[in-house]
Amino acid sequence: xxxxxxxxxxxxxxxxxxxxxxxxxxxxxxxxxxxxxxxxxxxxxxxxxxxxxxxxxxxxxxxxxxxxxxxxxxxxxxxxxxxxxxxxxxxxxxxxxxxxxxxxxxxxxxxxxxxxxxxxxxxxxxxxxxxxxxxxxxxxxxxxxxxxxxxxxxxxxxxxxxxxxxxxxxxxxxxxxxxxxxxxxxxxxxxxxxxxxxxxxxxxxxxxxxxxxxxxxxxxxxxxxxxxxxxxxxxxxxxxxxxxxxxxxxxxxxxxxxxxxxxxxxxxxxxxxxxxxxxxxxxxxxxxxxxxxxxxxxxxxxxxxxxxxxxxxxxxxxxxxxxxxxxxxxxxxxxxxxxxxxxxxxxxxxxxxxxxxxxxxxxxxxxxxxxxxxxxxxxxxxxxxxxxxxxxxxxxxxxxxxxxxxxxxxxxxxxxxxxxxxxxxxxxxxxxxxxxxxxxxxxxxxxxxxxxxxxxxxxxxxxxxxxxxxx
Numbered sequence: 001x002x003x004x005x006x007x008x009x010x011x012x013x014x015x016x017x018x019x020x021x022x023x024x025x026x027x028x029x030x031x032x033x034x035x036x037x038x039x040x041x042x043x044x045x046x047x048x049x050x051x052x053x054x055x056x057x058x059x060x061x062x063x064x065x066x067x068x069x070x071x072x073x074x075x076x077x078x079x080x081x082x083x084x085x086x087x088x089x090x091x092x093x094x095x096x097x098x099x100x101x102x103x104x105x106x107x108x109x110x111x112x113x114x115x116x117x118x119x120x121x122x123x124x125x126x127x128x129x130x131x132x133x134x135x136x137x138x139x140x141x142x143x144x145x146x147x148x149x150x151x152x153x154x155x156x157x158x159x160x161x162x163x164x165x166x167x168x169x170x171x172x173x174x175x176x177x178x179x180x181x182x183x184x185x186x187x188x189x190x191x192x193x194x195x196x197x198x199x200x201x202x203x204x205x206x207x208x209x210x211x212x213x214x215x216x217x218x219x220x221x222x223x224x225x226x227x228x229x230x231x232x233x234x235x236x237x238x239x240x241x242x243x244x245x246x247x248x249x250x251x252x253x254x255x256x257x258x259x260x261x262x263x264x265x266x267x268x269x270x271x272x273x274x275x276x277x278x279x280x281x282x283x284x285x286x287x288x289x290x291x292x293x294x295x296x297x298x299x300x301x302x303x304x305x306x307x308x309x310x311x312x313x314x315x316x317x318x319x320x321x322x323x324x325x326x327x328x329x330x331x332x333x334x335x336x337x338x339x340x341x342x343x344x345x346x347x348x349x350x351x352x353x354x355x356x357x358x359x360x361x362x363x364x365x366x367x368x369x370x371x372x373x374x375x376x377x378x379x380x381x382x383x384x385x386x387x388x389x390x391x392x393x394x395x396x397x398x399x400x401x402x403x404x405x406x407x408x409x410x411x412x413x414x415x416x417x418x419x420x421x422x423x424x425x426x427x428x429x430x431x432x433x434x435x436x437x438x439x440x441x442x443x444x445x446x447x448x449x450x451x452x453x454x455x456x457x458x459x460x461x462x463x464x465x466x467x468x469x470x471x
Contacts, residue, residue: 007259011047011231012252013085013207015245016276017075018050020235023211023243025288027059029279031071037275038078044268046082047231048118051075052111053086057094058439061446069114069431076115083144085118086111089347090130091409092123095438096348098381098408100415101133107434108137114431122148122180124349127383128168129407135173146207148178150344153185153304156386157342159197166202176205176230182346183306184214188223195227207231211243213306215296218246218254225260237273238280242294249273303330304337309350316358325361332357335366339393340377341385352377370397380404426451 021029034051041049052072060068076084091098093107111119119138123130126149138145147169149162169177179186179194186194191208198206208224210217210233221232233245240247249269252262283289299305305313313330317323333345336357343349352373360366367374376382378394380403389403404411415437420427423436426447435443 008228010225010229010255010260010262011207012248012262012264013048013050013209013231013233014041014044014046014236014248014272015050015233016236016239016272018052018054018056018087019209019233020239020244022055022059023245024239024293025283027055028063028283028288030064031060031066031074033276033279034071035074035078037272038075040268040271040275042079042082043265044082044272045262045264048083048085049075049079050085050087050120050233052084052116053088053094053120055094057435058442061435061439062442065446065449067446067450068435069110069429072111072114072116083117084115085120085146086116087148088119088121088134090121090123090134092130092348093438096351097376098130098412099437100412101409102414102416103419103434103437104133104409105137105140106416107437108134108143109141110431110434112138112141112143116143118144118146120146120148120178120180121174122150122178122346123383124150124346125343125383125385126150126165128165128172130383130409132172133409139173144175145173146176146178147172147174148180148209150346151179151181151186152183152342152344154342154386159193161386162194163197163201166198166204170202170204174204176207177202178207178209180346181208181210181220182344182350183304183309184211184217184300185304186210186220187216188219191220191229192223192227195224195229199228205230207233209233210245211306212241212246213243213297214300215298218251221246221251222254225255236269236276238276299330303333304345305330305333305354306345306350309345309354312351313354313358316355320362322362328361329354329357332360336360338387339390341387341389343385348373349377349382352382367393367396378403381408383408 017034021027057068060066060071091104093099093104108119121131121134131147135145135147149165166177195206206229208221208229210220232251234248234251235245237247237249249266252264252266252269255261280289299310314326317325317329333353336353337343337345340353345353355371356374359369363369375398378389378397379401394403419433419437423433426432
């Protein structure tokens, strides 16, 4: 029959060890919660487990007093048979500004050496120039380089835009493409149209990542699967839905017995869910998991504001005693975004646009006060936007300056050697220099804490007490 569906099993990337808890509980899941279930997760048959990168690096050091590199090594040891995946912000690595090429290359090298198989690389402006160094470095280390396109809406983001950029991704040497729908804006029928359009111009596998914030994610996945998407991102049910991803078990069951059957073991998936269920209850009790994050937020579709960006703006307004101004700020967001060349709203562009929208409303005059990040955005230091900046805003914010047109990292001299000198006193492993490069103060505080912990253990040993270094 002409309309017969070809059998095409769908792969699933499990996000509970990274994006699920980043989205729902501010990336606060400690490694000790993960370790006991890794052996089971390793047997499920996932396409990959996303377990590192994004905000996990900063949060591990800053809030959990954990070494993120040690976490990665432990997860690798616990999952020897499953591909491990991380999220990487292009030239920003895991930080909020651009780094020199030597730092990017070294970070990629060490990530793969410590256990990462797939590096999902994205840029907040979809500027391919900000992705090239990370892709080349991943290729060199024999890792899988996946470029993630930050999905957004706007009259510049036509099907031709997505088709052309898909060809660009293939040309710079990526192994696969991910559509990264950070705000849950991609609707079901548009997803089918988008996947078909991209598949018509590239042979690269296409993965889809979305969030349940707007309430459409599982419908979007089903239409994308029918249109030929290769892999979808899901989260084990205790930390699924809301601002996280659709539930893994639900998607597996929905596809069971169809041409798209994932082949994943449902009994093992239930064991994974049962392991994380008590932790979810604990997070609800201690306030880490807010019921507000679990519902549908229709403002996502109205204002294109990702969940994290919305909570950040609410916090900024609360601190100023101006929470009644939220609607005004939400209405200002698309205007600021238009002034900035219509960038996708994802870290760090979402924070830059959101904070500037708050300033514009609170000051009663647009761009009366601008952040350093706003100035750098308009200087072109984050890269090229799909549309030009508003020239009147450029004139007001950075008078007399001309935005740069080169790749931003071309203006950054090699930094690694300088970071090595600064870290000498605290360095215990080669990776420490990278922790310091990304988060100098946070890493230094962690190194001091680590040293104090180690000396304390040594003192106890010297006193004749039994015991070893904590595992």
